[in-house]
Every structure is written in C-alpha cells, then in structure tokens.
Amino acid sequence: MRGKIEEERLRYELLKLFCYIITSARGCIEEPKLYGPFRLIDSVERIITLFDSEGLADDFLKRERAKIEENKYLVMQDEKGFTKFLDELVIDFTTELKREKGGKGG
Amino acid sequence: MQVFDVIKKRRSVRFYTDKAIEEDKLKKLVEAAIWAPSAGNIHAWNIVIVQRKEDIELIKAVSPGMLGNATALMILCADKRRAYDKGGEVGRDVLSIMDIAIATQNICLEATDLGLGSCIIRSFNQDAVRALLDLPENISPELVVSLGYPRSIPNPPPRRKIEDTVISWIKGESN
Numbered sequence: 001m002r003g004k005i006e007e008e009r010l011r012y013e014l015l016k017l018f019c020y021i022i023t024s025a026r027g028c029i030e031e032p033k034l035y036g037p038f039r040l041i042d043s044v045e046r047i048i049t050l051f052d053s054e055g056l057a058d059d060f061l062k063r064e065r066a067k068i069e070e071n072k073y074l075v076m077q078d079e080k081g082f083t084k085f086l087d088e089l090v091i092d093f094t095t096e097l098k099r100e101k102g103g104k105g106g
Numbered sequence: 107m108q109v110f111d112v113i114k115k116r117r118s119v120r121f122y123t124d125k126a127i128e129e130d131k132l133k134k135l136v137e138a139a140i141w142a143p144s145a146g147n148i149h150a151w152n153i154v155i156v157q158r159k160e161d162i163e164l165i166k167a168v169s170p171g172m173l174g175n176a177t178a179l180m181i182l183c184a185d186k187r188r189a190y191d192k193g194g195e196v197g198r199d200v201l202s203i204m205d206i207a208i209a210t211q212n213i214c215l216e217a218t219d220l221g222l223g224s225c226i227i228r229s230f231n232q233d234a235v236r237a238l239l240d241l242p243e244n245i246s247p248e249l250v251v252s253l254g255y256p257r258s259i260p261n262p263p264p265r266r267k268i269e270d271t272v273i274s275w276i277k278g279e280s281n
Contacts, residue, residue: 016167023231024170031229039170077263 010054017046037086038075041068060096064089112218117262119223120174122254126157127178131220135180135253138216142209145201150189151209154181154239154247164238169250171229176252180213181235182206187244206248213251223256 002010024039048065051057057065067089074082107115136153144150156162156179165179166172189202210226217224227250235247 016163019167019234020170023168023234026231027170027229035170035229042170042173073260 013050013053017043017050020046034075034079034082037082038072041072041086041089045069045072064092067092107219109215112215114262116214116218117223117260118225119254119256119259120176120225120252121257122175122177122223123257124177125255127222127253127255131222132157132178132180132253134220135213135216135222138212139180139182139209142205142212144205144209146193146197148189148192148197148201148205150185150192150197150202151206152183152185152245154183154241155179156181161238165230165235165250168234168238169227169230171227172225172250172252174225174252175254176225177254178252180251180253181239181247182210182213182249182251183241184246184248185244186246203248210249210251217251217253221255222253223259225252226250227252 021039021043024043028036028039045065045068048057048061048068051061052065067085071082071085074085132155136155139151139153140149156165157177159177162176162179165181166176184198184202184206186198186202190198193201214224214226228248230247230250232247235241235250236245239247241247
C-alpha cells in the first residue's frame with residue numbers, strides 16, 4: 001500500500017506536470033505554431049518519466065522516451081526531420097496499442 | 107577570449123553538471139548586465155537569482171521553454187514604474203524590454219567567458235513566475251536565463267549569411 005508521504009510526493013509531481021501543461025496551453029495561443037507539437041511531445045516524455053518514478057514504465061515506454069529525448073530538439077532546426085520523427089512515433093505507439101489490444105484478447 | 111570568439115562560442119546550453127555556480131561568478135554576471143547600454147540611462151531592470159533546486163523546479167513547472175537541469179536561474183525583470191516615470195509609455199512598453207534583452211546578452215557572453223553555459227527563455231508564464239516569486243505588480247519578469255556548468259554543448263545551428271542579412275549597404279565616398 002502506498003504511504004502518505006509517497007502520495008503527497010506524487011501529487012506534488014502531478015501538480016508540477018499540470019502547471020507545465022496549463023502554462024504550455026496558455027503560451028501556445030501566442031507562441032510559434034511549432035511550439036504546440038513540441039510541448040505535447042515533451043508532455044509525453046514527462047508523463048513517462050513520472051510513470052518511471054512510480055515503477056510503471058515498461059521497456060517500450062522507456063525506449064520511446066529515449067527516442068523523444070533524442071529527437072525533440074529537431075523542432076528548432078529541422079522541421080521536416082521533426083515531422084518525420086513524429087510520424088515514426090505515431091506508428092510506434094499505434095503498433096503498441098494494437099499489440100496491447102491483441103494481448104487483451106480484443 | 108576575444109569578444110568575437112565569445113560571441114561565436116556562446117550556445118544555448120540546457121544540460122549541466124551538478125556543480126553549483128560560485129557566488130562571485132554570479133555577481134560577475136550581474137555586473138555584466140549592469141554595464142549594458144540602457145535607453146536614457148534609465149536602468150529599469152531588476153534581477154532575481156534562484157539557486158535552490160526546489161525553487162528552480164517550481165519556476166520550471168510554469169516555464170515550458172525551460173528544458174534541462176539548470177543549477178541557477180537569473181530572472182530579468184522590468185521595473186515598469188521606473189521605466190514609465192523616466193521614459194514614458196515608450197520607455198515602459200518598448201525600451202525597458204530592449205534594455206533587458208541587451209543586458210541578457212551581456213550575461214550570456216560573460217557566462218561563456220567564465221566557462222558557464224546559458225540559455226535565454228521567454229516561454230514562461232509571467233503571472234505565474236510573478237506569483238511564485240512574490241514580485242510586486244510593477245516588477246515584470248521578462249526573460250529567464252538558465253545557467254550552469256555545461257554537461258554537453260550543442261553544435262552551432264546554421265546561421266544566415268551576411269549577404270542574406272544585409273539588405274542594403276549605402277557606401278560612402280571612400281568605399
């Protein structure tokens with residue numbers, strides 16, 4: 001069973017993540033268009049990191065986080081490369097979702 | 107280092123070692139900011155320095171543009187009241203921001219010369235940062251500089267050429 005201190009720590013980490021997502025949403029109204037996809041993908045990385053801190057990130061998620069960390073900065077100098085990276089990520093996660101559904105007998 | 111070497115060596119660094127920046131170096135960076143040109147010598151800037159890890163994390167939470175693991179932050183704020191009192195509306199709305207941008211560049215160049223990495227951040231929520239730092243209404247956070255000893259330094263991104271940048275060059279008789 002999770003202790004109170006662990007729950008408080010998780011809540012604090014979640015609040016920080018929500019602050020990041022909310023301030024990103026506000027910023028995206030005026031910021032450059034490409035910042036939107038970057039913030040979303042950065043959010044995925046942060047969520048996986050949070051999962052990992054709770055021992056919930058499997059090899060797939062850890063691998064994808066590493067891929068995001070390696071490629072997300074393409075947004076600043078290689079828009080085509082960034083788009084290609086997002087396309088690959090879409091396929092990675094869709095394939096995993098399909099595999100997961102298959103594993104659940106769906 | 108020669109000035110031009112420092113200018114070319116500066117990168118936007120986001121990943122740092124855990125080593126804390128010494129106080130005398132941070133003071134040197136503030137001094138570099140102070141010596142920046144300022145419209146009308148108004149100097150309508152103030153700086154907040156944050157080194158405590160927990161507080162850096164809080165500011166990072168409301169600063170989507172702040173990536174990596176800075177060990178110190180300098181938050182450059184415009185004193186809007188001082189800027190208006192001495193420079194009117196243009197002073198408050200335009201010049202104070204320009205002055206801060208120039209002072210920020212001074213900080214980053216001095217940081218480079220001191221062996222520090224830096225990154226200028228504007229993607230942060232000003233109201234949230236003001237609230238976290240308990241800043242008065244007239245003090246407006248405009249830019250954050252993340253700082254630390256570089257763990258890795260990114261390659262320089264491509265730059266536009268001189269001939270693409272200068273759109274007109276009206277030469278004098280002696281040219």
